[in-house]
Amino acid sequence: MEKIKYISKQWSLTARDWLKSLYYGFIMPVITEILAQVINYILSIFQLGSLDVSPKQLIIISFGAILAHIGRKLAEPTKKVEITKLSEDGDTDDTTDGDDRTNPPPVGDPTHPKK
Numbered sequence: 001m002e003k004i005k006y007i008s009k010q011w012s013l014t015a016r017d018w019l020k021s022l023y024y025g026f027i028m029p030v031i032t033e034i035l036a037q038v039i040n041y042i043l044s045i046f047q048l049g050s051l052d053v054s055p056k057q058l059i060i061i062s063f064g065a066i067l068a069h070i071g072r073k074l075a076e077p078t079k080k081v082e083i084t085k086l087s088e089d090g091d092t093d094d095t096t097d098g099d100d101r102t103n104p105p106p107v108g109d110p111t112h113p114k115k
Helices: 015-045 055-075
Strands: 003-008 079-084
Touching (some): 015 055
Antiparallel strands (some): 003 079
């Protein structure tokens, strides 16, 4: 059977990366606002004043989260994943029968076959 290679290249983005970035851009301001409310409550208990978070700060946090995620995804090294196709009858491929992953080598055994 043939193997399919899916490659995630460095310095490229997929639609999934963009959607995740928008998700982080939405969730980070929400988390920031919740944390600000908790900190305000704690500060009010000790009568230390309050912490103000403006909508402008939340927008900056949102864009910062989007840019941070996109930058991280762009700088990720290239990834290669090999997936074995199933045979025509829906059973697993025969190429996995002699796979060493099912038989891990004992610790310190130099005679175990390596790939």
